[in-house]
Amino acid sequence: MRDKLTADSATASSPRPPAAMDIGFFCRGQDLVGRTFASLKYRNYAIWFAASLVANTGGWMQRTAQNWLVMSDLTNNDAFAVGIVTALQFVPIPFIMPLAGALADRLDKRKMVVLTQFGMLLTAVALGVLVLLGWANVLVVCLFALAIGVIQSFDNPPRLVFISELVPPRWLPNAVGLNSMSFNIARLIGPALGGLLIGIIGTGWVFIINGIMFGATLIALALMRPEEFHPAPRPEKKVSAIQGTIDGLRYVGNRSDLLVIFAVVGVVSCLAMNTPLTTVSMSTMEFHADSTQFGIVSSMVAVGSLSGAVVGARRTKQPRVRSVVGAGVAMGIAVTANALAPNLLIYTLTLVPVGFFMLIMLTAANAAVQMSTSPQMRGRVVSLYQTVNQGVTPIGSLVVGGISGAAGARWGVGIGAIGCLVATVGAYLWGRRKWDVEVHYRVRHPFQLEILGPLEHENEEREAELRANRTGQTDSGQSFTAEDHDEVEADLFEPEDEAHDAETGHSPQRAGGLEWQDTHEEPDVDGHPNAAPAAETKETRDE
Template structure:
């Protein structure tokens, strides 16, 4: 099996990958159907109404997701995901019943969007961090990339399938099919082999939900590298990732296209997204902060071109680089956040990351809808280009200010690092002094032999150092694996040096051989 699909050799991950592909396809079908229902059936091409629905669906993220992250660090992630997937299935069936009975209106669709948002907010942190328990740590970058690829394959299939089904049988049946597709993930969770899990250590501190959230915030405050990722991706999510809204507005109000063409637009965007996910799946090392910033720069340029496209088909083609850079940014950020965070803090940090990324969506959706209605759909897309450009420039300024020194090593041979305790260091000094004395010329040694008291004191000090060394703590050896090409992970940030911490919690000797980076480092 090639490097791109290496994680599929693990049974539990393989089962989850294909089940998630089915469920994600249904989710994308529902997103397209919901937007089409609002913009075409319940309103008169109102982008603001679509923005309102989107905002209501993401408002719960701000309040619920940090709680979900704290729960994910304390309880069985598989059980939490089972309950949340079941809740999303029931929500889809409920909205389908309203549409098929002819009782759907903007009010009850808003209510269901809000309920679905609550369930999805509880689902996201445990589902994302659950992936780290399906594969060993060395395969996590590939697993996260494949998970993104699964999501974007669904993004490719779902919109086109939704457009065809809306035209053939109506929007109501799209929601029915989506609800049925959640059965795939429910069955997959039941089929997994518990003995093949790679569970992360539970948080050792006995703390409540609120205390856990506060602890996560304090941890994040010490990590300037993570803060930079949060800010860049947060601004991009707010201004540039309201694609369901902007593609619907551009297709209908600018190019006057129907449901079929609208589905094609979503699928073309997914082609770019899929190529970005494949790029992420081939990654074998932890991504750098500059990978996130570079993708943001590419996204700004792509969206600027997309906003001024003169024809529908040129607009559609330019969605490919938009989708590519968007997913490269999100995949690099998600992988960096998960891999550089201590395992017992991963659920909370990921939940805070998702809170930032998804919590800004309501603001961005309302703002994009307002700009699209007031100034035209092209300006709604252009706002994304401006937002990404601001995020990139701000990141470059902040990064230059925060990190003055960055050290890079290129390692091709296995490197053994010995972390010596204070007493062992004293023993080394004593041995060096003894070697220096022994190698001195004979004429210099004679006076030393005459100085009996001084020599006696030196020997006594050497014996004390040797005796103390026997009681010293055991050596800790950190081995960096072979065949590491271009490992830039030996840089030390101010935060990691002050905290004296290392990646993946740094408290366990067993975890040390698996890690090559300090906790404060995000590198490739």
């Protein structure tokens, strides 16, 4: 018996063999991959993801073909005409998109997306036919660009909010991140494929192929299983689209956390996200790059954006205002380095973190807006967010282009860096005064900052107490309740808002997936039933 105990003790104290450590490493890698692509386990979302990748690739092909058509085929390298065509696609956004959001809250989002995608299909095919027949001119392209802008303004709100009906609320941040990943993969593939096809079959056929690729979305919507949807409740009171838009504006006005996100994203989108303009101006005016070098420079933002989308897709918890502000600060620093780059190589390399933090910020903002908004108001709030995000693009192009022409390309980039830092620091100072926040910075992992305040320090103490009692609660048959989890996970950047509480019945602190989670257990990535939300490990929470 003693010999057996000695042998067991020796075995227990001996180090793990390398093979065991390798297995643990690969298990962690599999867990990381599983968490990144968790939403794809839901059939409806997997179909939507694949269809979106195809449709977005076709959309970027059409943008490339449209610019080439106007620049090379219809004019003698008239960049102003290209600018007009591009701007016309954004003109309808502030006028139509808020109304489309109100309609998305009242109507079937799936049917709205079917109509808008069919409209995009028709316009692409019609423009392609006119080009092949030789009937296209700049005016015709401008009219089609305006029509596409109108359809996209109706398409964006229901399409973005529709994602929330394809996965349980728990996985919405992950689904939003994967949606951004799909868009950026298409942004890498689409222009290159479009340019290749222009040389082989011509611009007209590229438009027609894009129309066919929009059919992928229609097929995907037909293949989905309605019984697996997670529909949001419709507004009880039916009002007109205009009144619904006014209600949405009033709702956002009573939510100081949403106002901070809108302000930060609006300023950054206006001044710091004009990368197509700033990359061409820096490449030609400052570094005198040739066409091959410019192609490499242009792809670097997409590489960084794709990396940011992958990281954003790992998120399974509701992002907070601090996520948006923190990413905005990091982006401001990256854009500053971009503006001060001494040569083309350094400039090209600094574009990667610019794209990375840009996508981190946009993914966090999109998920925070959707998850912290009452489901009955989600379409209107998302449409207002998209109006701010995309509607400022023409204004930003004029401002950045004017500064680049008058003061030089570096100042055109520099105004974006200044805008990022002023907006984010201003948001922090305003939040500190409005919400009585004291911020400390703590490095938890490389390249990751966590913002802590007095409330969060109290929550850490409370969390430690709850974690210490959890083992005893489990042994006695009690569970770690959602209310305890809410108290532990209350965020310092989520202010209590009485008007919001009165309207939605819960505070922004509780506007995450806990209120909306399904009563049945959803399988997690490994196929096991989900534990109570508070059973997440400290490591997962910090990530």
